[in-house]
Amino acid sequence: MQKSDFRGILPAITTKMTADQQVDLAAVRADVAFQIDGGVDGIIACGSLGEASTLSAAEKLSIAKAAIEEAAGRVPVILTIAEDSTAAGAALAAEAEKIGVEGLMVLPAMRYLADDREVITHYRTVAAASGLPIIVYNNPIAYGIDISVEMLREMADEPKFVAVKESTGDTRRINETLNALGDRYQLLTGVDDLALESLILGCVGWIAGLVVAFPRETVTIYKLVQQGRIPEALEIYRWFLPLLHLDIGPKFVQKIKLAEHIARGTSPVVRQPRLELVGEEEKAVRAIVEAGLKARPDLSRYGL
Template sequence: MQKSDFRGVFPAITTKMTSDQEVDLAAVRADVAYQIESGVDGVIVCGSLGEASSLTREEKLAIAKAAIAEAAGRKPILLTIAEDSTRAGAVLAAEAEAIGIEGLMVLPAMRYLADDREVVAHYRAIAAASGLPIIIYNNPIAYGINVTEEMLKEMADEPKFVAIKESTGDTRRINETLRALGDRYQLLTGVDDLALESLILGCSGWIAGLVVAFPRETVAIYKLAAEGRIPEAMEIYRWFLPLLSMDIGPKFVQNIKLVEAIVRGTSPVTRAPRLPLVGAEEARVRAITEAGLKSRPDLSKYGF
């Protein structure tokens, strides 16, 4: 895969925590190894699912270094830039390049709801801070800022902007973007339970959440779709959909970490203010996960 080609499956991994809510770098490395051995095309660290909002700059760099060391050049490691200020984002982007990160997934600045002009200026400043290729993360549902078609046209003159993580939750945006901008940007689906539809419509990559617990199934869906084997991809996808729904809502981090813990035995600990799921919320995640495990498809049927 070329440096600026983000085709394939890219897990946005969770940040593993110890019982006292400290980052577990050994577990981060083990997670990166597990994902790569399962066939993913790269790994994204410190994203929304990775609890970026509660990590310090020093922790993000330590996580990135651990992931790079484990990947050992086998697959690219990308870092998410989700800082409160443009200055902090630009500094982190430059530091990420210096330690060997191969790409950035960049959100608008957090907390402040910027207007279109300010968002474009933010993205341009991050791009100017390093030579790394950038995925523009568009998630207006979660972050209140919509990177519009007009903004993407305005930013198209910057070659470092290579892809868009399409997380609007509206598959019409895929066709609208492709019609307006052609192949200027790679489109990557970022909503797990719209992933297959998005791949069929023209997305060339999947930045995934539940992949952290089920990487082989996620990769199989992607590859079957790429090969035009849509009915087979649909079989796995329909099995997966109740689990993929865990990627939606304010407690998606707790949901997915609990799924991981049940499936893989990893730590479900999240950093406060996130607290463990209890009561009906926990029971629902456990029930869906256990049902999924009981009916888990045999991937050898599809050649995987």
């Protein structure tokens, strides 16, 4: 992947925690190695799935640095900017560039539901703080702010805005954006259980969640779509769908960390106020993951 090119599979990795909810940097490095071995095209650190809301800026930078050291130039490391204030976001962006981060995924400022003018000003201010390319993260379902096609048109004069993580949950937005803006932005799907549809409609990458537990399956789906082998991609995708549905709702972090734990043996610990799943919630996730593992497709059939 070239700088400013965010095609392919980009896992939004979870932040591995010790039993006392401290960041486990050794486990972060092991996770990055696991993803790269699975064939991914980049690493996104400290996103929503990475529990960004409970990490300090210093922790985020330490996670990014560990990921960069492990990646060793094999794939780019992208840091998420999801801060409460524009000033904090800009400061983190500047520090990220200093340690070797190769791109940023930027959200609107948290907590406050800004209007369009405020959102655009936030993005421009963060962009001015570094020379790094930026993925604009649009997730109105989770964060209450919709970065519309018209807003993207207004932002198009800033060359650092190179891609959009499209997480509206409405695949019509993909065609609307492409019709209005052509290839000005790389569109990346951010909704796991709409990923295949989104890739067929024109998204060039998948910022994925369940990839953290199943990288090879995720990568194979993407490669098959790129080769136009849609029926074969559908075979894997339909197996994957019950697992991909875990990437939805307020407890998606707990669900995906538990899926990782079952599939890979990694730590399911989350940072409070989140708590690990118990009771029927845990049983339901375990049943989905165990059924998926039992029916896991033989990827050698696809010759990739």
